Amino acid sequence: MRSYLLLVLLCVSILSCAQDKTPIAGETEFQKEINSDYKDATTSPLKDKDRKNFKGLDFFKFDSTFVVKTNLKRTLDSKWFKMQTTTSRVSDERVYGVLTFKLKGKDYKLNVYQGKASMKTEGYEDYLFLPFLDNTNGEHSYGGGRYIDLRIPEGDTIEIDFNKAYNPYCAYNEKYSCPIVPRENYLDLEVKAGVKTFKKH
Template sequence: MKKQSIFILIVVVVIIVSLLYSFMGGQDQTAYIEQIQKERDEKEQFMRTSEESPFASNKNAFQGLKYYPVDVRYKITADLKPVQNKEVVLLRTNDGKEQRYVKYAYAEFDLDGFHNKLLILEMIDMGPFRGKLFLAFGDETSARETYGAGRYLDVTKVQGSNTITLDFNMAYNPYCAYADEFSCPLPPAENLLKVAIRAGEKVYHN
């Protein structure tokens, strides 16, 4: 086979492989967006109908939740840096109280030209959430496009892993964003980011 024919064959194979990867990536992205939308729809239904909803006492007052469009750029794999000295942290709440946590790890990642570092806490008070991780953060959208006292992000322990997934498309408001009678911990000072996280839930009250 002539060299020119071999070269043409290689080019054709590379194009086919690239198209297949592109198609598969598009499918994965579509499935991801659909899953996020499904979870948002389920939360909307919970808010409207559940007796555990923050709107349970006045369901007619619920106006619907607002979100940024799903953006896969905000599903981030961050470096996980465990905290060696597990000191206790007291977080102030919106109603002037305090809640106790233990420093668990730092999640570090780069976004929009900034190196970001978020403190992940572990719940230590007795109850069903003892041992669970807690992450509250503020960013450049806070008090403008999103709730001024910060948002929350659920994260999961993966034993032995040196990375952790931060999916900001799943960022959500604490209950005190909807009604003043709820007590919600505020983000620690080191979790006030210098970037705008335009993902997840927006401010409820315009």
């Protein structure tokens, strides 16, 4: 009888523990992944006070019209330059290429960048950095623009999924040094996709 009671208590305790563990919020894999990283103290850019009650970031609703195929025109002879950041640090970057695409019936182009540091970092040798500004900045999304991570393709096309646009870490914590989006990477439309502005506590 005693062992049976212990078994019942154990089951109740396991169930209550399982119920206490809140599932990671998010409608897409990207949303779940970023929410998981931001909830974890070892990977989160959030301040302790903001992470304490963190339930998940705010996202625009997933919109497949913001997933676009782009044509990549490489500019491999481009010069390295010092990309300004939100601190005194500068980042050695170059324009890897120009991405041209149609979005909402109009033609757009964005520069995609390659960093010297990432080329020497294991696992990031083929990393490309796509920062951009749009007409949601300052109201629905972070005022300083957002970023998208890309990889060097084998051919001349790259898919951009604006639903994976995320805020620089300095949107959450001023201790971070974040590249400032070059003005030429401004899109004259509202990109209602990706991460929204962060409401600090």
